[in-house]
Structure formats: C-alpha cells, structure tokens
Amino acid sequence: MSEHAVITKGLTKFYGDTPVVRHLDLQIPKGCVYGLLGRNGAGKSTTIKMLTGMIVPDAGEATLLGEDAREMSPATRARIAYVAEGHPLYRLMTINQLEKFTRSFYENWNTDLFDQIIDHFQLSRKRRVWRMSRGQRAQIALALAIAPDPELLILDDPTLGLDTVVRRDMLESLIQLIQKEGRTILFSSHILGDVERVADRIGIMVDGVLRVDAPTDHFKQQVQRVVLTFDKTPPPLPQQDGAPMYGILSDVVIGYRRELTIIGLTDERQQMLKSLNPRVIDIIDLNLEDAFIEYTRGERRPLPLLSGIEKTSKSVAPVTSSTS
Amino acid sequence: MSKALIIKELRETWWLGLLAALLLGLYLFVQMGYQPDVFSLSFRRQVNYQGRLVVPLPYLSEGFRDAVLWIAGGLGLIVGLWQTVSESVQGTWLFLLHRPLSRRSIIHSKLAAGLTVTAVATAIPLLIYLIWAMTPGTHANPFELWMTSEAIVACLVGLTCYLAAFLCGMRDARWYVSRLVPLVPVLFFGFIFFNGVPGLITPLGIATLPVDAILIAAILFAARNRDYA
Numbered sequence: 001m002s003e004h005a006v007i008t009k010g011l012t013k014f015y016g017d018t019p020v021v022r023h024l025d026l027q028i029p030k031g032c033v034y035g036l037l038g039r040n041g042a043g044k045s046t047t048i049k050m051l052t053g054m055i056v057p058d059a060g061e062a063t064l065l066g067e068d069a070r071e072m073s074p075a076t077r078a079r080i081a082y083v084a085e086g087h088p089l090y091r092l093m094t095i096n097q098l099e100k101f102t103r104s105f106y107e108n109w110n111t112d113l114f115d116q117i118i119d120h121f122q123l124s125r126k127r128r129v130w131r132m133s134r135g136q137r138a139q140i141a142l143a144l145a146i147a148p149d150p151e152l153l154i155l156d157d158p159t160l161g162l163d164t165v166v167r168r169d170m171l172e173s174l175i176q177l178i179q180k181e182g183r184t185i186l187f188s189s190h191i192l193g194d195v196e197r198v199a200d201r202i203g204i205m206v207d208g209v210l211r212v213d214a215p216t217d218h219f220k221q222q223v224q225r226v227v228l229t230f231d232k233t234p235p236p237l238p239q240q241d242g243a244p245m246y247g248i249l250s251d252v253v254i255g256y257r258r259e260l261t262i263i264g265l266t267d268e269r270q271q272m273l274k275s276l277n278p279r280v281i282d283i284i285d286l287n288l289e290d291a292f293i294e295y296t297r298g299e300r301r302p303l304p305l306l307s308g309i310e311k312t313s314k315s316v317a318p319v320t321s322s323t324s
Numbered sequence: 325m326s327k328a329l330i331i332k333e334l335r336e337t338w339w340l341g342l343l344a345a346l347l348l349g350l351y352l353f354v355q356m357g358y359q360p361d362v363f364s365l366s367f368r369r370q371v372n373y374q375g376r377l378v379v380p381l382p383y384l385s386e387g388f389r390d391a392v393l394w395i396a397g398g399l400g401l402i403v404g405l406w407q408t409v410s411e412s413v414q415g416t417w418l419f420l421l422h423r424p425l426s427r428r429s430i431i432h433s434k435l436a437a438g439l440t441v442t443a444v445a446t447a448i449p450l451l452i453y454l455i456w457a458m459t460p461g462t463h464a465n466p467f468e469l470w471m472t473s474e475a476i477v478a479c480l481v482g483l484t485c486y487l488a489a490f491l492c493g494m495r496d497a498r499w500y501v502s503r504l505v506p507l508v509p510v511l512f513f514g515f516i517f518f519n520g521v522p523g524l525i526t527p528l529g530i531a532t533l534p535v536d537a538i539l540i541a542a543i544l545f546a547a548r549n550r551d552y553a
Contacts, residue, residue: 046553054418054552078424088415092336104328105423 002066005030005152005184006051010060013046013208020046022208024060028186028201030151035199035216036188039296043208044188045085048156051186052082065152078106081145085156087137091130095123095140099147106148117143121169135166142173155187159194167194174198192289196220202288206296216288223249223291226260228278234258238272245272249294261286261294325433326425333437336410337403341445344399348449351391355380356456357463381465382457389474389525393517396446396482397510401489403438408493417552431547435490435540442486446479477529481513484532487539494543496550506542509535 004027011024021043028034038044049055051062053069062069067076089098095118103109118125121139129137138158145153158174159167171194174185189195195202195216202219204212212219228234234253237245237260247269249261258278262269265283273281286294354360357379358367370378380388411417421427450472457467488506497503513532516524 049418049551049553052418052422054421056549056551074424074426077422080422082418082422084415084418086415088419090332090416090419091414101328101332102423105326105425 002063003029005032005065006034006186007063008047008051008060009062011047011050011057011062012059013043013050013055014058019208021050021057021205024210026203026210026213028184030184031182032201033185033199034187035195035202036186036205037192037195037202037292038188038205042205042296044205045156047205048082048154048186048188052080052154054084078108078148079150080152080154081148081150082154083141083145083156083158085160087134087141087158089129089137089141089144092128094128095125098129098140098144102144103147108149110147110149113149114143114147117146117173120173135162138162138166138170142170146173151183153183153185153187155185157188157190159189159191167191171198192287192292196288204292204295212295220286220288220291223261223263223286223294224265225284225286225290225294226262226265226273227280227282227284228258228260228273228276229280229282230256230258230276230278232256234278235276238275240269240272245269263295325429325436326423329420329425329430329433330437333407333434334441337406337438337441340399340403340406341441344395345445345449348392348395348446349452351395352449352453355382355385355388355453377463379463379465381471382453382463382467383471383475389478389520390518392446392450392475392478393481393514396442396479397485397514399445400442400482400484400486403442404486404489404491405493407434407438408490412493421552427547428544431544435487435543438486438490439483442482443479446482450475450479473529474525477525477532478517480529480532481510481517484513484536484539485510487536487543491539491543491546494546494550496546506539509539 006026006028008024008026011021011026012019013021024043024047036044036047046055050057051064051069053072056070064072065076065079067073072080090101093101099114103111117139121136121143123132123136123139129140132140142158145155155174159170162170174187175198185198187195187199199216202212202214202216203210204219214222234256237248237251240246247263247265249263250259251261252259260273270281350360353367357370357377359370360366361368372378380386411420420430423430454472456462488510491506492503495503495506497505513528513535516528
C-alpha cells in the first residue's frame with residue numbers, strides 16, 4: 001500500500017489555449033498537512049478539482065488513497081472529505097435537513113462529532129442555509145466534511161472571506177483534526193499565517209507550475225533578505241558563471257543601500273556579496289507571508305524551483321531559469 | 325439510485341409540478357363545461373341558448389393537444405433546467421458529486437425524480453379528465469380511448485422536453501452558443517405536433533422513446549466528462 005495519500009504525475013490542464021496547471025508532480029505523504037499556496041489564478045483550485053475528479057485533466061494522472069481520481073469508487077470517496085471553495089451547500093435546507101441528507105450516503109457517520117461541532121459553533125439547527133453568514137456556512141461545511149471520519153481532507157480555501165474569529169475557530173478545529181493520527185489534510189489558502197500555523201509542508205504554485213514543494217520551515221529558511229549598506233552608490237551585482245547571480249527574487253537600491261531577497265543564500269553567494277565590499281551586511285529571516293510575497297510577486301519572471309528533496313543538503317535547491 | 329437524493333429532488337421540484345397540474349386542471353375544468361368567472365372568482369356552467377350544457381369533444385377539441393403540450397413541455401423544460409442550473413448557480417455540484425455514490429447513480433436519481441414530477445403532474449389531471457369523459461351522463465359526446473392518443477403523445481413530448489432541458493443545463497457550454505442544441509429535437513417534435521401533420525402524431529410519440537434514450541446517454545456522458553469548474 002502506498003505511503004502517499006495523494007500522488008500526481010504530469011497533471012496538466014488547459015482552458016482553451018491557456019495552461020492553468022502544467023506538469024504537476026506532487027506527492028503528499030499520509031499524515032501530512034499540506035498547504036497549497038499561490039496567487040489568484042495560480043492553479044490551486046483547478047489542481048484540487050482535478051484531484052477530486054471534478055475537472056478532467058488534459059494530461060497526467062492523479063491518485064488519491066491509491067485510486068485513480070477519475071475512476072474513484074464510492075468506497076474510496078467516502079474516505080475523502082472535500083470542502084469546495086465558497087462552502088457550497090443547499091441554501092433551502094436547514095442544518096438538520098443537510099445532516100440527514102448527507103448522513104444517508106455514509107456508513108461511518110459520527111453523529112456525536114457532528115453535534116459537537118454544531119454545538120461548539122452555536123449554530124441553530126432549524127435555520128436555513130441561505131439565512132446564515134458565510135462563516136456559519138463554512139462551519140457547517142466543515143462539520144459535514146469531518147463527520148464521516150475521513151482519512152483525507154481536502155479543503156479549497158476554507159477560510160476565504162471569513163472574519164478573524166471564525167478563521168481562528170476553524171483553524172482550531174483543523175488542528176484538532178490533525179491530531180488524529182494518520183489523517184492527511186490538503187488545503188489551499190491565501191492566509192499565510194494560517195498556513196504557517198497548521199501546515200507542515202507547503203507547495204507554491206506560480207502560473208500553473210508547482211515552484212516550491214518543501215517543508216514549511218525549510219522554505220522560510222531558504223528565503224532571506226540581505227541588506228547591503230555601502231558608503232557610496234551600490235555597485236552592480238557580481239556575475240555568477242557568466243550570468244546574473246542566481247536566486248535573486250528582488251533587488252532594490254535605496255540611496256546607499258541595496259536590499260536583496262535571495263532564495264538559497266549559500267556560502268558561495270555570501271562571499272560574492274562580500275566581494276562588493278559593503279560596509280554592513282544584514283541578513284534578515286522572513287516569515288512565511290513575507291517569503292511567499294517575495295517569491296511570487298511582481299511580473300512573470302523565471303523563478304528558482306525549490307524542492308524539499310534537497311532539504312538535507314547544505315547547498316541550496318537547484319536554481320533554473322526555465323519556466324516550465 | 326439514492327433514495328435520499330430522490331427525496332431531495334422531489335422536495336425541490338414538487339411545487340413546479342403542482343403549479344403545472346393546477347394549470348392543466350384548470351384548463352380541463354373548462355373543457356368539462358365550466359367557465360371561470362373572474363368577477364365572482366367562481367365557475368359557471370357553459371350553456372347554449374337552449375340552456376343545454378356546452379361541452380367540447382373530450383381530448384379532441386380544438387387546441388386541446390396544443391394546450392397539453394404547452395403545459396407538459398413547459399413543465400419539462402422548467403424542471404430540467406431547475407434541477408441542473410440550480411446546482412450550478414449554488415455551486416453544489418461540487419458538494420453533490422463528492423458524495424460516495426457513482427456519478428451515474430446521482431444522475432439517475434435526479435432523472436427519476438424529474439421524470440416523476442413531469443409525468444405525474446400532467447398524468448393525474450388527464451386521468452381525472454379521462455374518468456370524467458368515460459363516466460356516462462357527464463357529456464353528450466362520443467368518447468373512445470383512442471381519442472386520448474394525442475394527449476399521451478403531448479405528455480411524451482413533455483418528457484423529451486424535460487430530458488433536453490436537463491442536458492442543456494448539464495452540458496459545459498455557453499448559453500448563447502451551443503448549450504441549447506439539445507432542444508433541436510424538441511423544436512422538431514413541436515413543429516410536427518403544432519402543425520398537426522396527419523398520420524404523424526402517433527409515430528411522433530413512438531419516436532420520442534429512442535430520442536429520450538439518446539438524451540439520457542448524452543446526459544450521462546456530459547455528467548462524466550464535463551468540468552465542474
């Protein structure tokens with residue numbers, strides 16, 4: 001039996017002529033909490049929908065809990081919970097009706113757990129969904145997803161549009177879930193603070209390409225800001241192997257200072273920067289949000305690929321100018 | 325098929341069936357010789373200058389089959405679109421299709437509920453009318469069972485309308501381009517029906533059955549292969 005809950009090989013999707021997801025190779029180990037990040041239109045939701053069989057890929061394959069996502073059997077689907085973006089629920093139903101309807105499809109429906117969550121969020125069972133706030137709908141969607149006791153939980157931007165308190169409540173529910181051994185969670189999110197708190201591994205998609213697939217801490221360690229202060233106008237950056245220095249995500253000159261955001265600040269690169277003879281070199285660690293922003297913002301440009309495979313190596317991840 | 329899903333679909337569409345049944349019932353009531361009086365909000369019996377009850381020939385009066393087709397076809401179109409477009413608008417395809425049930429079973433359950441509502445809503449008033457027409461002393465017209473054939477064909481075309489509308493809502497296409505293509509056979513049937521081409525009405529009823537089978541196959545194909553983006 002596979003040790004991975006999710007495996008994709010060369011997963012690709014086009015909308016018209018536009019590639020939305022390109023050659024996605026992803027492996028999520030069982031028990032892992034995986035945060036899928038990316039800006040709007042990066043391909044996160046399309047990826048998740050391909051995983052759940054809602055979108056037909058143009059190429060490649062996806063396997064969930066050992067079964068092809070396109071041909072998933074009802075038994076396997078019962079082991080996977082999926083909360084789609086926007087928490088779609090039947091608006092005319094009450095919570096009681098929703099529970100009754102959803103429960104009828106599952107053999108392992110945990111009524112006590114469902115009741116606990118509904119009581120915890122203080123939701124009125126006779127209230128219809130259309131009369132509820134977005135946050136309350138999110139809470140119901142989460143309760144309905146958890147009650148069948150799934151092995152794999154897929155959440156597409158579960159905290160989108162929720163206020164801070166509801167977000168925190170949902171996050172705590174997620175953490176409780178995570179504590180159950182063996183459960184795998186894949187979620188996409190725009191709230192980097194949430195991801196940092198929950199995910200033990202992240203993937204960052206840029207223009208449909210999975211650019212980063214690494215443990216959360218590893219990614220944060222790899223992206224650093226270097227501030228070089230000079231006594232005069234900063235000189236140009238040194239060349240590396242006859243090309244512009246690798247791994248530079250941003251380069252801003254302000255007066256006598258040059259601020260660089262670098263992915264993979266190796267000893268070699270530090271020496272190269274020292275060769276510019278700055279008066280002071282400050283190396284600043286970034287939090288996940290800052291690291292993500294630096295990694296993904298700006299115009300489309302070649303970005304370094306970062307894979308967690310190299311996490312044990314002292315050298316930085318391979319850097320390439322290829323966009324695919 | 326899923327009993328829970330069928331119940332859910334019936335709960336969401338029964339009122340459409342009830343409205344159609346009431347509308348058809350009202351029309352049939354008029355056919356039984358009762359004229360609505362909008363001022364007194366009641367019905368009065370239609371009588372001629374001799375004071376005799378005026379009742380049109382059951383099932384074959386002018387405009388009868390057209391009226392039945394409008395109601396049955398209209399109901400079919402609305403129910404078919406309601407069942408599919410409401411899922412798309414609410415985004416609940418993603419919720420529904422992730423239930424541990426094969427996609428085929430989900431669609432079968434929806435179709436079973438939709439066909440039931442469309443068929444029952446038109447059949448019940450027509451059956452009551454049939455009983456009335458067969459009861460001696462209710463009208464002074466000849467009546468035989470074959471006279472109901474055009475109404476039955478109208479109901480069958482109504483079911484085809486339902487399936488075509490369901491396919492329209494199910495397909496992944498643009499409303500202003502190809503989404504309404506499944507309605508082409510319905511328009512064809514309607515053209516023949518409304519023009520009353522002699523000798524073609526009964527074959528038309530038979531022809532709806534293979535068309536229905538093709539539409540169901542197309543619905544299942546679309547449900548399996550479309551993107552629920």
